[in-house]
Amino acid sequence: MTNFDRPIAGRRRPIRTGVALLVVVSVRMATGAAVASAGAPTYDRQVRTLADALGAFDEAARVAARDPRRASELYEKAAAGFESLIADGVRNGRLFYNLGNTYVRLGRLGKAIASYRRAAALMPDDPNLRENLRFARTLRQDQIAPPETATAVRSLLFWHYGVSMRWRANIALAAYVAFWALLAAGRLVRGRLAALVWASRAAGLTALMLGASVLIENHDRRTTQAGVLITDGVVLRKGNGEAYEPQYNYRFSDGLEFDLVEPPRGDWLHIRLPDDKDGWVRSDQVELI
Structure with a gap:
């Protein structure tokens, strides 16, 4: 390559x-x-x-x-x-x-x-x-918002969703080093200054949170297959075939993103949309990422 x-x-x-x-x-x-x-x-x-x-x-x-x-x-x-x-x-x-x-x-x-x-x-x-x-x-024509609970979670965990994994990993590593350095300094200082204690705890918590965030995203990348519709007029069906009825009385448009629910079955994919709606589409109507 x-x-x-x-x-x-x-x-x-x-x-x-x-x-x-x-x-x-x-x-x-x-x-x-x-x-x-x-x-x-x-x-x-x-x-x-x-x-x-x-x-x-x-x-x-x-x-x-x-x-x-x-x-x-x-x-x-x-x-x-x-x-x-x-x-x-x-x-x-x-x-x-x-x-x-x-x-x-x-x-x-x-x-x-x-x-x-x-x-x-x-x-x-x-x-x-x-x-x-x-x-x-x-x-894109279809602007489908995630559920309110998902939006609230993303706002609460802004540091997970709004900061790149590379930066989170770098900050986690720096915080991990700082934690041990502050911990060592605290043992050398007579009386263990309260500021050093709290600083070491903050560094340790930061390293733990961001490290867990990186591990979770890395796991999601390995286990979750994303994709996007590449044509207009896509019908989500109740099963993996044209014989199944439409899941919704609506045709979805080019550019709509989704996650794959399960491995493909022949030429059909079971997908989940951002608002948690799901259904089956033909593989020639999508591009997996």
């Missing part, structure tokens, strides 16, 4: 879609010593594919106002190029980010959101990525 992370340098160009600022990262890759184990011919082909895809995106952005049809063709070319790199085994946050931006321009919200979420797993602290993902979610 080729890894483009190390030889990458980025340049960012602001691109406006509506009122949002979408950012395309043009990835530049070095050659020579940075050639991956896949071999120079494969690497060179991937470099050309990436350059062609980025060029198609830039050209599409230039002609979009005067020739929307041509722009759409160029965005399709860009998306195909990015997808071919992913199919080759390239796993890079900027690549998924670029693909997400391309799908937003094509109006394919489900695929855009899936790409952004894959990018977020690789670069969770990127503010432009977070903003683009937030914006893509505002474009």
Whole structure:
């Protein structure tokens, strides 16, 4: 598998879609010593594919106002190029980010959101990525809120849901070190100053809470499969087949995110929506993340 992370340098160009600022990262890759184990011919082909895809995106952005049809063709070319790199085994946050931006321009919200979420797993602290993902979610037709209890829990545990796992892990480690350092200092100080005692307790509690938070999220990532609808007019059924009646008198739209309830059964998936509604959908109507 080729890894483009190390030889990458980025340049960012602001691109406006509506009122949002979408950012395309043009990835530049070095050659020579940075050639991956896949071999120079494969690497060179991937470099050309990436350059062609980025060029198609830039050209599409230039002609979009005067020739929307041509722009759409160029965005399709860009998306195909990015997808071919992913199919080759390239796993890079900027690549998924670029693909997400391309799908937003094509109006394919489900695929855009899936790409952004894959990018977020690789670069969770990127503010432009977070903003683009937030914006893509505002474009979807179905805005389904989680239950009030879930919203309250997220507000109460803001440090779990609002801070990236990387930062929580770093703070937990720092708090763990501070706990033992303060504990040792307290034993050396005659009379054990109350401030040191309380500081060590606070550090220990912080390390415990954030460490548990990281373990819980890591477990959820391994055991929970997320996904997104990639087409409009999706019917959630009561079972895994067209013969089953619709679960709800409503057709759901492109871009709606969900969690998988159980392993797939043939070509059907049992999914749960953000408001805890569930039902079965065909696998060709979704993209798993």
